Amino acid sequence: MxxxxxxxxxxxxxxxxxxxxxxxxxxxxxxxxxxxxxxxxxxxxxxxxxxxxxxxxxxxxxxxxxxxxxxxxxxxxxxxxxxxxxxxxxxxxxxxxxxxxxxxxxxxxxxxxxxxxxxxxxxxxxxxxxxxxxxxxxxxxxxxxxxxxxxxxxxxxxxxxxxxxxxxxxxxxxxxxxxxxxxxxxxxxxxxxxxxxxxxxxxxxxxxxxxxxxxxxxxxxxxxxxxxxxxxxxxxxxxxxxxxxxxYALYAKDGRYMTEMGTARLNELEYFPCSCPACSRSTPEDVRSMTKVERERFLAEHNLYACISEIKRIKQAIREGRLWEHLTARSYAHPSLLQAIKKLDKFKEFIERHSPVSKPSGLFFYSGIDLVRPEVVRHCIRLRERYTKPPKAEILILIPQTRVKPLHKTSEFKKLEKAIKKAFNSWPENIHVCAYDAPFGVIPMELDETYPLSQHETTFPLDAEIITYVAQQSADYVYRMDYRVVVLLHSPEDWGDAVLKAIEERCRVKGIKFKYFELKDDWEKMVANFLSELLGGKS
Ligand SMILES: [Zn+2]
Structure with missing residues (x-):
């Protein structure tokens, strides 16, 4: 080989x-x-x-x-x-x-x-x-x-x-x-x-x-x-x-100065945005006063350094598993680059299949453009093709993922657990909890420590594209699984009403009983009351 x-x-x-x-x-x-x-x-x-x-x-x-x-x-x-x-x-x-x-x-x-x-x-x-x-x-x-x-x-x-x-x-x-x-x-x-x-x-x-x-x-x-x-x-x-x-040489001949974010003209530069050996010892004014041959040589050198350092940054990003972050940052160099990244949606399943499954680092999500990341695509495919809910689960409680992860360590989950155990003495086997998360969509609680479902940071407020995606993923999940009842903890501040509306509509179509509670004040007690009326708990 x-x-x-x-x-x-x-x-x-x-x-x-x-x-x-x-x-x-x-x-x-x-x-x-x-x-x-x-x-x-x-x-x-x-x-x-x-x-x-x-x-x-x-x-x-x-x-x-x-x-x-x-x-x-x-x-x-x-x-x-x-x-x-x-x-x-x-x-x-x-x-x-x-x-x-x-x-x-x-x-x-x-x-x-x-x-x-x-x-x-x-x-x-x-x-x-x-x-x-x-x-x-x-x-x-x-x-x-x-x-x-x-x-x-x-x-x-x-x-x-x-x-x-x-x-x-x-x-x-x-x-x-x-x-x-x-x-x-x-x-x-x-x-x-x-x-x-x-x-x-x-x-x-x-x-x-x-x-x-x-x-x-x-x-x-x-x-x-x-x-x-x-x-x-x-x-x-x-x-x-x-x-x-x-x-590097053709641009130099033409007085053009390369950077990883585009091309500048030597004539327009007041400062060199670069610390390569060539740029460190001169100013644009010095270079403009050089002879043509010297100037060309200077620009060719800088252009080569600009190429080399970008290749090195890319290699380090590959090592760290952060090439996607690097790529999206670069795509803001020009609208047509960002447009090209958006086009990757067409190839996202191929890219997913050939991307490594685990990475040395957590993931950062900034905007809807990150929805084509292999990790997001992979979770969607696995949930659709490989996942089945616990056999006895009839009632789904959907909790919004907060900045604290995993779900079972959040104060929301702990409150809910306490209220339900109080109402039923122990956790009823037919109640299943999942998070709805930006950008992964539905995360069943038993998977919430699986990489990278807890190892990511997302920018809030969420952008519309992410909210729409998660709403659709959650509604599809509810529609696919055979729950009898769906309880949504609604968080309008972060999510608007997109998730609520999408799930409500699918439940109506499939004849699933749907109930939502806003995440405020004594929500966990209201949820426990609702469930104990439904199932006949001790209170
Ligand atoms: Zn330079």
């Missing part, structure tokens, strides 16, 4: 990829090195910035330098002793339309120059294209992929199988399935650059998921041309393991 996973959160993974020049850890950013123009020399990328790997372009190398990289070996040629990946020229094909090289020549050339990770010459789909053209690019890429395994002569190079199809997600699915059948070690999703430039992160989500759901799960996925720190967490959360960035 060339790739082993060491830690996971959502679809993200911290993993190790073994190559002939060393092991690299994912998620990983490959800085793009243009062999003809190098604002930061490759040796410095490793020594100064800590990059263990870089990506360069086999087509440009071959065209500009011919046999020289083959004679020297790519590592010596670039003066870089880490892992070298090559792209094949597909990007140039996208820009110029035609290349003066055959696919098999690019395969042979990558073997000759001794790269560690190589890419077949795929045909990129691009953005504004007709479906019939997109279909051709998918089919031709698959044909060339099959050809690779007949013509390659070495077994120590890892090969990347690019997935095409662009915005036509059914074609991405087809491409992913066909490429996944071939013995590639890595896959890459092509053509996302335009989608990202146009801030169509919602389309990007569809493209990534179409690929991710259809390749073998044990292979890393590279997102081609994704080099902005503001979108790394989204892509990583959806299971992208590799990125490459030419942007």
């Amino acid at each position: 060339s790739y082993e996973v060491r830690d996971r959160d959502l679809l993200a993974r911290i993993g190790r990829l073994h190559t002939k020049s060393g092991t690299i850890e994912t998620p990983l950013l490959f800085p793009v090195v243009n062999p003809t123009i190098q604002p930061i020399p490759p040796s410095e990328l490793r020594e100064k910035f800590g990059f263990e790997a870089l990506i360069t372009n086999a087509y440009i190398l071959r065209k500009r330098f011919g046999e020289q990289p083959a004679k020297m070996g790519i590592h010596d040629f670039l003066n870089f002793n880490g892992v070298v990946m090559t792209d094949s020229g597909a990007y140039q094909l996208l820009i110029y339309g035609e290349l003066d090289v055959k696919p098999e020549e690019i395969v042979a050339y990558q073997e000759q120059i001794n790269v560690d990770i190589a890419t077949i010459l795929d045909v990129p789909t691009g953005w504004n294209v007709k479906r019939s053209y997109a279909e051709e690019t998918v089919n031709e890429t698959i044909r060339r992929a099959k050809e690779l395994f007949k013509i390659k002569t070495r077994d120590d190079i890892l090969w990347v199988g690019p997935i095409q199809g662009g915005k036509f997600t059914d074609l991405v699915v087809k491409s992913a399935r066909e490429m996944g059948k071939l013995p590639f070690q890595i896959h890459a999703l092509g053509s996302p650059t335009k989608v990202m430039e146009n801030y169509r992160f919602d389309v990007l989500v569809d493209m990534i998921m179409a690929a991710k759901m259809n390749i073998p799960p044990d292979r890393p996925l590279h997102l081609f041309g994704a080099g902005h720190p503001m979108m790394f967490s989204l892509a990583v959360a959806l299971g992208c393991d590799f990125f490459d960035s030419a942007s």
Whole structure:
């Protein structure tokens, strides 16, 4: 196995990829090195910035330098002793339309120059294209992929199988399935650059998921041309393991300054919102007065630091099981990012199935956007598919979950328990207590210590989306289970009347006796009285 996973959160993974020049850890950013123009020399990328790997372009190398990289070996040629990946020229094909090289020549050339990770010459789909053209690019890429395994002569190079199809997600699915059948070690999703430039992160989500759901799960996925720190967490959360960035240099050339929350123009900055070594020793004014070359170098350095530190923050979030919190915080960088997160609703069950069940930490819930979190989805599925109420339970008492958890340790529950035991001498077996909780919905009391049902904090006042969700979950639960009587402890201050109305309506439809009490003054005595009249208690 060339790739082993060491830690996971959502679809993200911290993993190790073994190559002939060393092991690299994912998620990983490959800085793009243009062999003809190098604002930061490759040796410095490793020594100064800590990059263990870089990506360069086999087509440009071959065209500009011919046999020289083959004679020297790519590592010596670039003066870089880490892992070298090559792209094949597909990007140039996208820009110029035609290349003066055959696919098999690019395969042979990558073997000759001794790269560690190589890419077949795929045909990129691009953005504004007709479906019939997109279909051709998918089919031709698959044909060339099959050809690779007949013509390659070495077994120590890892090969990347690019997935095409662009915005036509059914074609991405087809491409992913066909490429996944071939013995590639890595896959890459092509053509996302335009989608990202146009801030169509919602389309990007569809493209990534179409690929991710259809390749073998044990292979890393590279997102081609994704080099902005503001979108790394989204892509990583959806299971992208590799990125490459030419942007750090391209943005620098254009006077643009990257941050994890977007892009700024050097001309508009009065302060640097960054403490990287470059920014710590200068002000924007100093940098504006530099020569063009110096300025470009400065911005390229900062942009690289901005990318590296975001990748590190993402890795730490994966370790802590807090990638969702990190991702949602980043999604406020741009409305279209938040829109993309909202779109995850479509994929929430797939994400749930592949997300780890237990985590080192409790969970924070802020708003309705958190309803697609795997933990919330998982509780809903398990309650629906696996849970049955205690066999003798006939009467359900629903108590709102408060900030104190678990339910059986709350003062509300203790009061209720005391009043009921007083009325009946002991707890009647036919009375069952559940909490209704934001955002999990119904939590049966016997499960209230199960992770993460008590290990979470939610923002109050609750937002409307969460209240609506919990009301619906509670009403569905009541409808599914065969209780004879439902007693709701109503807390209008936190919940309005949505839960009350939803449950009342379902009870009416199913002919269940329904009663509610407001959580104030002597509510527990009123509940006990009601129950003892109903069941004939001692009072
Ligand atoms: Zn900086």
